[in-house]
Amino acid sequence: MTLNAHAIHPPHSAQARISGLATLSEAEHALLDRSTRNRRRVSPYREFLSEGQPVPRPLLLLSGWACRFRVLSDGRRQILGFILPGDLVGLCRTDHAIASASALALTQVEICEMPGTEPTPTPGLAQAYALAGAMDDFYLLNQVTRLGRLTAYERIADLFLEMYDRMELAGLATDHEMTLPITQETLADALGLTSVHVNRTLKALRRDRAVVLESGLLTFPDYAALAAQVDHRAYRAPTVR
Amino acid sequence: MTLNAHAIHPPHSAQARISGLATLSEAEHALLDRSTRNRRRVSPYREFLSEGQPVPRPLLLLSGWACRFRVLSDGRRQILGFILPGDLVGLCRTDHAIASASALALTQVEICEMPGTEPTPTPGLAQAYALAGAMDDFYLLNQVTRLGRLTAYERIADLFLEMYDRMELAGLATDHEMTLPITQETLADALGLTSVHVNRTLKALRRDRAVVLESGLLTFPDYAALAAQVDHRAYRAPTVR
């Protein structure tokens, strides 16, 4: 798969990331370029996609971090997954779909609308969307397992590892080091914990030197050991025989 | 959407369920019929799909209950979702995909391979797969929210409501009543709890008359009230304007 190309030419932008997912035609490249020129800024903690609303076309996150989430009637909030630069939101399998979750900027964010694949055929883009969707599916399964069967300690470690994997794939992190621009409160909402407990568990992770986390910089002193400890799963690309 | 047709003609078989998801051509109907003739039986607690293995084509569950799951290296098990009669497993967005979870029969089960959509174009089937996939996605988000933000009491109630919704959509339940052919141990693995705690919580649900559950028959004395109490979300079909 074209995923391996990342090892050689890491994408240096959200567009590059998308075009790395499949082989795009000249026309598709042009279309992608045109789409990304029309950007929209969203401030931190602003909702830019609402559960229950129709989703006409997918959105591409050009910069910043965002998340998908749901809120319960009494205010409890669950973050379903994070949206990192180069990620797509609102990928729907069907036309005229209704958003089954809302989306929120976690930092200052830039987004743009992506072309649909419907009227004019864009096989390359469709393939890129499919691969991006498959990865989303995979990360959602990870999320279920984290919430259902991991302890607080393991949940945080596993989520951090997954974030690093994704940032590395996107060409935004190397050497087991990345910036983590989100609050402990946000982590708590993603991990089914309270911010107080996240804080205490982070302390334990630091004590064990499982992670180093200071002023928004996250480092794994021993990535492999931590991954083994929490039975971390990384995404496996489709196989071409 | 054709989903509304269920209200009028509830499907009486797994095939009928599939053909209710989209408008199939004559050829596609024939193809579907041919596929379902070639069935495979699987005994309870037998794995019929393994994480890490390639998934050539989707499987249709013709009868019985199954689930998707993952196991951790130390034996902890998480059920990711249930597979009910008429459901598809191994729906992949990309070709040559690798299963990101295993699947297991929970009761005696019949499955069959479904045609791929690749060589010969089958737009109706593709649409049916897309809709089935969209519903799977939705139920997975429900699962994340359950595990992350609901109490044990709410988790069980919400899962039961969802199971009923799906069984009703499949034409296998009415009148807020259904058969529940799974053990408390299985429920525990789905809900991130222990079987002991599931048992105690079921007692509480019975005490409150939130559910009636005896010898595999599950009834909701007041479905609407319970749904409101746990902020239950039902799948919303794509909208055609």
Added chain:
DNA sequence: CGACGGTTTGACAATCATCAAATACAGTGG
């Protein structure tokens, strides 16, 4: 400087897990 959002800490309570054993229930073979 003060205000504000985020982090950190403490004391205590609730939820849920663990371990162990008793009971119920269905199937099987004598």
Added chain:
DNA sequence: CCACTGTATTTGATGATTGTCAAACCGTCG
């Protein structure tokens, strides 16, 4: 028909994990 077996449910006693409430601390920004 009945003992026997294995699996599922139920209950009790106890402990660990995580939540709640409250306050202190810290850095940033106006």
